[in-house]
Amino acid sequence: MGLRDRAAIAGVGYTPFSKDSGVSTLTLAIDAILAALDDAGLSVDDVDALATHRVGDSTPPWVVAPALGIPEVSWYLDQFGGGSVSHAVIGQAAMAVATGVARTVVCYRAINARSEFRMGGTGRGVAPVYDAQYQAPYGYFAPPQQFAMFTRAHMLKYGTTHEQLGSIAVGQRANAAKNPQALKRDPITIEDYLASRWIAEPLRLLDCCLETDGACAVVVTSAERARDLAAPPVLISGAVWGGGDSFLSGQGGDFTVSEAARIAPRLYAMAGVGPEDIDVAELYDCFTYSVLVQLEDYGFCAKGEGGPYAASGAIRPDGALPVNTHGGFLSEGYVHGINHVAEAVAQLRGTAGDRQVSGAEVALSTAQPGYVLAGTSALILRADR
Amino acid sequence: MSLGERPRPQVDRDSAPWWEAVRRHELLVQECVDCGTLRFPPRAICGRCRSRRSGWAPVRGTGRVASWIVNHQVFMRAFADEVPYAVLHVRLDEADDLFMYGDLAGADPADVTPGMPVQAVFTDIDDDLTLVRWRPR
Incomplete structure (x- = not known):
């Protein structure tokens, strides 16, 4: 039985996306939480649990809860980690609800990832993560560097091309053009890429x-x-997190397989669906390569075929598997995973406007596929109709 | 800028013997006393047979380039004068699943090729720190 369809997403809220919010992560969290409660038709008095994740870059639940005046917190989650745990936060909230530990959980992620805390390390020191000592002295510590290393391995093993990676960036920008809240809406071409x-x-x-x-x-x-x-429920049909290999340390040396390959069978089994049932996929796109490798590891194409599959048009809005319909982190904005969940909810409610995938009933939304910390997380969501 | 301004390794209680050996220009990995598996980075247990017994074994310092990047963006000011520079993911010749990272020494980043044979070189940064880098062989 697991968690299938026992919990639901009842509300979604955003702040505007920008390069400089001008406010604290506490204020961002409050704004997004209130917006999500409003969407659900609930008030702060209905909330008994908060959940987030962070890497020393945000405001924890035990600060947000008293700031909001939540009467009594029955459960909270302050998960360490970046994008790989984004969907684990929501999965654990589903678990808290299903077990009766909590009744109404608000999951949030609030970051000033441009004006205060840049993931690329620009303007700050090396993140205090395990095994960085064997890499940082050589000038290797920023996520784009790590994903470049993985991308090269995939290119060497499978002949993946720059043009195939570029097709992902170009396609997602076209999607963002139809998303009013996307930061980057001007079209780009493969030549621009x-x-x-x-x-x-x-x-x-x-x-x-x-x-x-x-x-x-x-x-x-x-x-x-x-x-x-107030809002049409979106059921959490599958919620899985885990993995094993740590690519950060250089163990588990095959960079061409992500931890998504390890969790995908459990995820599909929990939800009772397969890749062929997914109507829309919001795949973690910190970099184009993470989309490409997840197309393979979540079973939408054969191993090694992610490049040709992406470039074929299959992941465009009119293709077999529309991917990152909001423009993704590449073009909408990067809230570390949770905005993928919010877009999946909009697609399943049928409220995605010009970018709506017709008849979308089942969605996959995924976290960073486990390269930087050992593990990943993902959700399969379903319209309740 | 110089090598000395790079971020220092945050040496811990598992890694201290490894860094001390590097200081002596010796490249070591752990070797499981019970099943013989070589492992790096240092850990208190063998992930294959779960033995807690291990020793330090010298490796030849030879390997092949499994993957690499050529970094252009200045993510940290200490590297401003070094871009573009290559960082290698090196598969050591002793085992298929034994890897180390390091930057490229004595060659142009554009000359790196897949599977390129490399040799570890030891660069003394200052009185306390030596780094392992890799040159073509």
Whole structure:
């Protein structure tokens, strides 16, 4: 039975995305949480649990809860980690609801990832992560460098090309043009992509996500209760996190396989669906390569075929598997994973406007596929109709 | 800028013997006393047979380039004068699953090729720190 369809997402809220919010991560969190509660038709008095993740870059639940005046907190989660745990936060909220530990959990992620804390290390020191000592002295510590290393391995083993990576960036920008809250909405061409400057070869500027200030929140409650609230419920059919290999240390040396390959069978089994049932996929796109490798590791194409599959048009809005319909982190903005969940909810509610995938009933939303810390997380969401 | 301004390794209680050996220009990995598996980075247990017994074994310092990047962006000011520079993921010749990272020494980043044979070189940064880098062989 697991967690299938026992909890639901009942509300979603955003702050605007920008390069400089001008406010604290506490204020961002409050704004996103209140917006999500409003969407659900709930108030702060209905909340009994908060959950987030952070890497020393945000405000924890035990500060946000008293700031909001939450009457009594029955459960909270302050998960260490970056994008790989983004969906684990929501999965654990579903678990708290399903076990009766909590009744209404608001999951949030609030970051000033451009104006205060840049993931690339620019303007700050090396993140205090295990095994960085064997890499940082050589000038290897920023996520674009790590993903460049993985991308090169995939290119060497499978012949993946720059043009295939570029097709992902170009396609997602076209999606963002239909998303009013996306930060980057001007179309780009493959020529623009190929002309963009190197960050860390083989990755260019347009392979990289946007560094964004912003917050996003989702309300998780029981499926039964969600049906009585203001917004159409989106059921959490599958919620899985885990993995094993740590690519950070250089162990588990095959960079061409992500931890998504390890969790995908459990995820599909929990939800009772397969890759062929997914109508829309919001795949963690810190870099173009992470989309490409997840197309393989979540079973949408054969291993090694992610490049040709992406370039075929299959992941465009009219393709077999629309991917990152909001523009993703590459073009909408980067709130470290949770805005993928919010977009999946919009698609399943049928409220995605010009970018709506017709008849979307089942969505996959995923976290960073486990390269930087050992493990990943993902959700399969389903419209309740 | 110089090599001395790079970020220092945050040496811990597991890694201290390894860094001390590097200081002596010796490249070591751990070797499981019970099953013989070589491992790096240092850990208190063998992930294959779970033995707690291990020793330090010298490796030849030879390997092949498994993957690499050529970094252009200045993520940290200490590297401002070094870009573009190559960072290598090196598969050591002793085992298929034994890897080390390091930067490229004595060659142009554009000359790196897949599987290129490399040799570890020891660069003394200052009185306390030596780094392992890799040159083509």
